[in-house]
Amino acid sequence: MLFICVLAGNAPIAVFPRFQRRYYDALQQTWLILLYAWLCFAAYCELLQSNVKINELEHKFYCIESLIYLIHVPCIMILSLCWRQKVSAVFDKVAQFDLASGYIVEQRSISPFIRKHLTVVLIFTGCYIPISYFYSNCEILRSIINLSTYVLPNVLSGISFIPYFVLLQGVYRRLHCITEALAAEVRQGATIQRGHLNQLRWQHIHLLQFTKAVNKTFGLSILCAYLSSFFNINTNLFLAYKNIANPDVSDWAWWAYIILWLLMHLAKMFIILYFNHEVKQEQASCLTLLSKFRAGSEDLLEAIKHFMLQLQINVRAFVACGLIVLDYKLITALMMATTNVFIFFLQYEITYQALANSANETKI
Template sequence: MLKLKRKERRIAAWTQLQSGLAGKHPSNWNLTQQLHKSNAEQLHQELRFLLIICVIFGSAPISVLPRCSSRFYDVMQYCWLFLLYIWLCFLAYLELNDSSGILNNLERNFYIFESITYLMHIPCVVIVSLSWKRRIGQVFDTIGKFDLASGYIVKRKKIRRFVHFQLFLLFIFVSCAIPIVFFNSDVTTWKSICSWHTYVVPNTMTGFSFVLYYTLMEGICRRLKRLVKALHAELQRGISMRRGALQELRWQHRNLLHFYKVLNQTYGLSILLLYSSSLINFNTNLFLFYKAVENSSNARWNWWCYNILFLIMHTSKMFYILYFNNNVQREQTNCLTLLTTVHGINGDLIETIDHFVLQLQDNVRAHVACDLFELDYKLIPAVFVRTFQSMLFSIILYIPAAHDNHQFIYISTPIRCDISSTGSC
C-alpha cells in the first residue's frame, strides 16, 4: 500500500512538472521539492552499503555519508588513505626487490610496470573521488529530479540485487586469491603478505570504484529504456503526436546523455590505467605460459591457478566496461531508429524530430575515454592484436638470452616458483 501511494505521488508530481513547463512553476512546488529530495534519499539508501565500502577504500568522499560531513571526518579519511597507500608502496618495493635476484631483465620489467600501473591507479581513483566531495550530493539530487521529471520509478530490489552481484564477484576473486597465496606451504608468510598487498589489494580497491561505475551505467541504461518506450508510445499516436511531449523527451534524453558523458570523462583516466595494467598482465602471463609449456612437467598447480585467476579478472573488467557502454549505445541507437521511421506529419513536428535526430547524432563522443578510444566492442580486437604483438616481441627477446646464458628457466609470479629440476618454491 505504501509503494502504491509513493507511485501515485510521483505520477502526480510528474503531471505537475509537465503542466509547469516553459518557465512556470508547478501548482504545488513545495511537494515537488520534497519528492526531489525523497527520490535522492531513496537512491542513497539503496547504495548505502556500497558507498560505505567505497569510502573506506577511497572510491568515494566521506561527505557522501550525511552524518560524516564535517572536516574532522575528511581529515581522518585523508590520513587513512595516505597511510594505506604508503604501506602498499612499501610492500610492493619489498616484493620486487626480494624477487629481483631470481628474475631475468624481461620478467623484472614486466612486474615493475604492472606494479607501477596498480600504484598509479589507486591515487588516481582517490584524487578524482575526493575532488567530488562538494558535488556528490548534487549528483544524487540530479538523479532524483530526473526520475521525478521523467516518471521513472526506481526499482529498489533490482538495484540491491545488481550491487550485491557485483560485490559477490569481487568476493569470489579475493576468496580465490587468498588461499592460493597464503596456504602454500613452501612460501613464507611475509612473502605471501607482500605478494597479496602488491597485486590483490590494489585490484580489489579499484574494483570497488568500478562497481559504483557499473551501477551508475546500469541506471543510465534503464532510464534510457524507459525513454525509448515513452517515445515509441508517443510516435504510435501518428498525426496526433504532441510536440510538447517530444520536446520533453528530447530534453530528458539530452540530460541523460550529458550525465553519461560526464561519467565517462570522470572515469576516463581510471579506465585508461585499467586497460594499461590489463595489457601488461596479459603480456606477462602469456610470456610465462610460453615458458611453462617448455617445462610443463615442473609447473605447479598454484602457479597456474594464480595466473588464470588474474587473466579472468582483467578480462572481466575490460569486458564489463564495454558491456555497459554498449548497452547505453544500443538504447541510443534504438531511439534514433524510431525517429527515422516517422513519416507523414506536419512541419512543426518534423522540425522537432529533426532536432532530436541531430541531438542523438551529435552525442557520439559521450562514450570516449580520455579522448583516446571509444568504449565499444570494436576495442576488443585492437586489444588482442596489441597483446599478441607484444607477446611475440617478448618471445623474440627471450629466446636468444635463454640460449646464450644457459641458465635455469624460472616462472616467476607473485608466488615465486622455480620450475628447474628441483621444482622448489
C-alpha cells in the same frame, strides 16, 4: 556498502550524515595516506624479490603494472575526496530529472547488482589468498607482500567502479523509458506531437550530458585499469606459453595464479564495455523508432532529424580525452596489440637464450 567504500577510499566519509565534521575528514585522509604508504612499501619489497620463472623483460612488465597501480590508487582516493561537496549535487540532479520527466525508476533493482559485484570481488580475493600462499612457497610474509602489491589495488579498483556502473545503469534505465515512450507512439500509429518530441529530446540531451560527465570523471581510472590489465595479460599469457613448453618448472599453484589473473583482468575489461554498450544500444533503439514516425509538417520533420542526429552521438568516446572508445571494437584492438607484444616477447626470449648459451660456451 558505503562503509566498505569509505575504508577503500572510494567515497568520502561525508556520505554518512553523522560524520560531517572536519575531524572525520582528517581521520579518513590519514588512513588513506597510511594505506598508500603500505602499498608503496609492499610494491618495493615485491619487485626486489627475484623469481626464477621470469626474465628481465617480464620483470619490467610486472614493474610497470605495479607502477600503474600506484598511480591508479591515489587517483581513486583523490577523486572520492574531491566529490565530497558534489555527491549531494549529483543526487539532486538525478531527482530533479526524474521529477521533471515523470519517470519512475525502481531503485531496488540496483541493490542486487551491487551485492553481486561485491560478491565477485570477495570470491576473487578469497580464491587468491590460498593460491598466493602456496605460490609464495608457503612464506606468510612474502604472501602478504604479494597480496598487497597486486590483489589489494585490484580490490580497491573493483570497489571504485561500483558508482560508475550504478550511474551508467541509471542512464540506461532512463533511456529505456524514452524508448518505451517512443514505442508507445509508434503503436498508436498517429503522428507524434512536436511538444512531446521536444520533451523527449530534452530528456535525452540531459542524459547525454550526464553520461559524458560520468565518463570524463572516471576516464583516468578507466585508462589505468585497461593499461594494468593489458600488461598483466600479456605477461601471464607468455609465461603460460613458456611453461606449457617446459612443464617441469610449473605446479598447480602457479597455474591457478596465472589463470585467476587472466580471468579477473578479462572480466574487468569486458564489464566496463558491457555497461557502455547497453547505453549505446538504447540509443540505437530510439533511433530505429524515430525512423518509423510520419512527419505531418516541416517543423516536425526538422525536429525529428535533429533528434536523430543527437542520437548518433557516441557517448562511449568521452573517456581520457578521447584516447579510447569504450565499445567492443576495443577488444579487437587489444587482441592485435597482444599478438604484437607476444611476438616481441618470443623474439626477446630466443635472443636472450642464445646470448645465455653463448656466454656459457665462452666460459667453458
